[in-house]
Amino acid sequence: MFFLKKIIVVLTSPLTFLFLVVLAAALWTWRRPESPWPKRVFLAVGVAFFLVTLGPFGGLLLGPIESVHPPLSDLEEASQAGHVVVLGGGYRAREQGPVTSELATSTTIRLNEGIRIHRALVDTTLVVSGASIYQEGSTAQAAAQLAIAMGVPAEEIAVEDRPRDTAEEAAAVYGLAGEGATIVLVTSASHMPRAVHLFERRGFEVIPAPTNHLTEESWLRSGTLWPSAQNVRMVERALYEYLGLLWVWIGGE
Numbered sequence: 001m002f003f004l005k006k007i008i009v010v011l012t013s014p015l016t017f018l019f020l021v022v023l024a025a026a027l028w029t030w031r032r033p034e035s036p037w038p039k040r041v042f043l044a045v046g047v048a049f050f051l052v053t054l055g056p057f058g059g060l061l062l063g064p065i066e067s068v069h070p071p072l073s074d075l076e077e078a079s080q081a082g083h084v085v086v087l088g089g090g091y092r093a094r095e096q097g098p099v100t101s102e103l104a105t106s107t108t109i110r111l112n113e114g115i116r117i118h119r120a121l122v123d124t125t126l127v128v129s130g131a132s133i134y135q136e137g138s139t140a141q142a143a144a145q146l147a148i149a150m151g152v153p154a155e156e157i158a159v160e161d162r163p164r165d166t167a168e169e170a171a172a173v174y175g176l177a178g179e180g181a182t183i184v185l186v187t188s189a190s191h192m193p194r195a196v197h198l199f200e201r202r203g204f205e206v207i208p209a210p211t212n213h214l215t216e217e218s219w220l221r222s223g224t225l226w227p228s229a230q231n232v233r234m235v236e237r238a239l240y241e242y243l244g245l246l247w248v249w250i251g252g253e
Contacts, residue, residue, distance in 0.1 A: 013236050014052050018045050053227035058234030063215045065241050066189035069196065072209035075120045080182050081207055083158075084121070085173055086114035087166065087187040087195060088130020088139035089212075099146050103139070106188050106212050111143050113211040114186040115152055124184075126152055127176065129160040129169045166195050167253035170202045179203045188212040190237050194244045198253065 025041040051057045072078060090104030100108060111128065118126040126147060130139025140161035148154055158176055163169040177183060182205040187195050189210035199206050214234050 014048075014239060015232065015236075018049055018052075021045055050227070052235045053229075053231050058231045058238065059215050061238035061242075062190055062234045065193060065238060065245075066210070066213055066215050068193045069189070069208035069210050071211070072117065072184070072207065075117065078117065078121060078184050078207045078209075081121065081124060081184045082181060083125045083127050083173070083177050084114050084118045084184045084186065084209075085127040085169075085199075086110050086129065086143065087169055087185070087191070088128070088143070088163075089188065091130065091132050091135075091137065091139035091142050093132070093135040093137050099142050099149070102137070102142050103146065107139060107143060108146070109212040110186050110188065111146060113209060114184075115147060115150060117184055117186065117209055118152065118156070121184075124156075125158050126156055127158045127160060127173060127183075129163050129172060131162050131164045131168075133164065165253075166191070166198050170195075170198045170204075173199070173204070174202045177204070180205065182207065184209050186211060188214075190214065190241050194241060194248055197245075197248050 021041060022045055025038040025045075028035060028041075029038040087110065089106030089110055091102055091107065092104075094102050103111070107130070114126060114128075118124050128140045128143035128147065130143070132138040138161035140159045144154075144157050144159045147157055160169065160172040160176065163172045173183065180203055183199070184207045185192070185195060185199060185204075186209045189212060192208050192210040196206050196208055214230075214237065
């Protein structure tokens with residue numbers, strides 16, 4: 001099921017989907033060159049691609065997801081938490097280079113926010129999670145290494161390096177913290193609604209601490225009107241999370 005979900009994600013990403021549509025139209029043209037439909041499809045794909053590269057389109061899709069949970073600005077409400085859980089965001093092993101080059105940008109941002117909250121609270125355990133598939137090491141191990149380098153004592157860190165997705169991370173933290181535990185959950189703002197749902201399903205009292213926001217409050221500005229790869233990533237992220245929320249809503253993990 002894990003690999004099936006990954007395949008579906010790849011096939012439904014905007015660029016992959018548009019490529020498959022263009023490929024299908026090209027094959028149709030080859031089989032029936034007199035048909036007018038391929039030209040219409042090419043035009044529709046061109047318009048869709050242009051919209052995907054614009055900031056307002058990505059902001060309209062991603063903004064509602066990122067704004068579900070506000071940033072954790074008042075740490076007093078998190079004083080009862082026993083664990084600060086930082087979800088993994090990606091990792092790529094390297095033979096050379098610092099650990100900061102191995103961790104995905106989203107993982108590093110999440111970890112920084114987790115360390116900030118962990119240091120501000122009393123008697124909490126910093127939980128870093130995330131496995132790695134088909135390579136040595138793991139997201140959790142690399143995150144723990146970086147946290148120690150940033151001054152967090154090793155005895156205050158719990159490493160959960162087997163979970164491959166959010167549902168497995170929730171199960172792993174359940175085994176660590178126990179049923180009904182209060183936790184501070186740190187992940188990207190776009191990922192937070194789905195993550196909160198999965199952790200609450202496990203019985204946790206979740207205090208969301210979203211970070212790594214990709215949209216801005218004033219996303220409709222001159223800079224967003226120009227095509228860019230960042231805008232494409234926003235659309236990809238939004239579609240990914242909408243699919244994930246749909247999957248969770250129908251009972252999947």
